[in-house]
Amino acid sequence: MNPIELVSDWFRDPANWSGASGIHSRVAEHLQYSLLALLIAAMIALPLGLVLGHLNRGEIVVLTIANSIRALPTLGLLTLLVILAGIGLLPPLIALIVLAIPPMLVNTFEGIRNVDRFTVDAARGIGLRGASILWRVETPVALPLILLGVRLAAIQVISAATIAAYVGLGGFGRYIFDGLGRRDFGQVIGGSILVALLAIATELFFVALGAAVVSQGVTRRRKKILTSTGLGILPGVRRKATS
Template sequence: MNIVQLVLDWFTDPSQWSGPDGIPNRVAEHLYYSGLALLIAAGIALPLGLLIGHTGRAGFLVVNSGNAARALPTLGLVGLAVVVFGIGLVPTLVPLVALAIPPILVNTYEGIRQVDAELRDAAQGVGMTGPEVLLHVELPVALPLIILGLRTAAIQIVSTATIAAYVGLGGLGRYIFDGLARREYEVMVGGAVLAVLLALLTEAAFALLAKATVAQGVRHRATAR
């Protein structure tokens, strides 16, 4: 029997769809780790990117440090976090958050900086304060790039959250690590397929979010660039 048939049999086995090791529970665990990491990363990177983009200060540092941070080894960060914090959720979140901050921070900064100066001048001309210019002019125009940064970060997190199993937690990585350890390759491949599907669904969800939240004029403007 080939591996494709074994994987299909694994997916169609009713026992795989219930219990703590069932697919729904593992997907839920994976989404929990991913969502929490994205929330923490966005809470750090979004305000910082908006502030630096609006003021125009430290932009060179943001772009270069963001690009450098993308080269950090994920498993190396996991190992370091285990040494510092021990086994648990934190060693999983540390590398995921570190992975997600650069695209959110850089895209938010770039989105704000690319807003036309004429728009800022016009807003200030009608009496808007700095925060009002940021929230009512710069942020809506920069939204396509900001959502793109969030989408990139979310896909990277979902694709990498399998490392949770490396420190004894659950998620889809449990299938990959356990399948490899037991030489049950259909389980390993099944877990990998689920991780890929979840990443594709994440990308589709953010594409719908962008369509629902970005004004049509801003979308056309971003496409024309």
Template sequence: MNHLIEAFEVLLDPDAWSGPGGFGARMIEHLWYTALALLISAAIALPVGLIVGHTGRWRALAVISSGMVRALPTLGVITLAALFVGIGLTAPMISFVVLAVPSILAGAYAGVESVSPATKDAAKAQGMSGWQVLLRVEIPLGLPLIIGGLRNATLQVVATATLAAYVGAGGLGRQLFLGLRTQDYPLMLAASIAVILLAIILDALFELSQRLLRRRMGLV
């Protein structure tokens, strides 16, 4: 309990947030790693997921491959990548992308598949092409589930981004590993709490966006 109290004292200390190695700078790095991993993952997974959901092709392959990727140990992927690309941000970024792609892929094809066949048929009856149905009907109506996939990926990457410090990158993992090396347990707890709070804030923002979308679409 004393360590927990001391951890909150660390987080409430303005000096702990200042400087290039403070919590403020490390949190910005943490957010940047998360955003970059999501951007790369979305560029890979969203088009594939939308096409799979729209056409129904390769769905079984997408599900199986996503399940296999989810089973990979993140620390093991980082270590393996570091052997080939060296220490720094590249190795953990590869791991974060591998971690985020399955959730985004699943959210994309589930969102498109959730649109009722009657709605799609009505759009086609109005003369819409396949691509127009996807862009104007399936994606807008499936957007809550698509955002849900992004939400799950974000939480996974935020929680795992602490491992970037394992191979010499930054982020809140720096404080965590520093506390581990120096046996400064309040610092370790403070870094862990900061990651948890960051995840809660991001999750709340995604929840709010999903609720607004559902309300706008008349789903709630």
């Protein structure tokens, strides 16, 4: 039987859609691990990136932290945490938090730091100071890059949350690890497809969120920058003919 038939039979099996090990339950478990890790990582990375970017300091610290964390192998870190903390939710949760911090931290820092200085000076000129400039001027302008960092982190965490099954927890990784143990390759492929679909849905969610919350003025300004610098012509944006 070829892989397409195997995975088709697996998805059509009613037993895989009900009960504690059904797809609906595994979706909830996978999202639970992922959202919890993202929330904790955001509480660490976003404030740090906002403050350091606003002060325009700590570039070496941010890049060192991000690059050091990226160099850590997720599965190796999980194994070490299991040895230190034992079996449970804590080891995979820490591993996912560590994975999520770098993109959010770097993108937030760079987004705030690279806000046009003329815009910041204009804000000071109308009497804004400190935190007011950060929240009312810099953050809205940097929001597209901040959301990009959160989006990248979310996709990475969704994809890596399968490691929770490595220590006996649930989620889509259960299908992959159990399928490998039983040599049930339809289940392995089905679990992998579910992870990929959830990652794609996460990508689409953040694209829609960005379109909903980012100021149209910021969006238009980004289009002008891309067009004027020759980085590409966006859909609906045409260059004027030159004589």
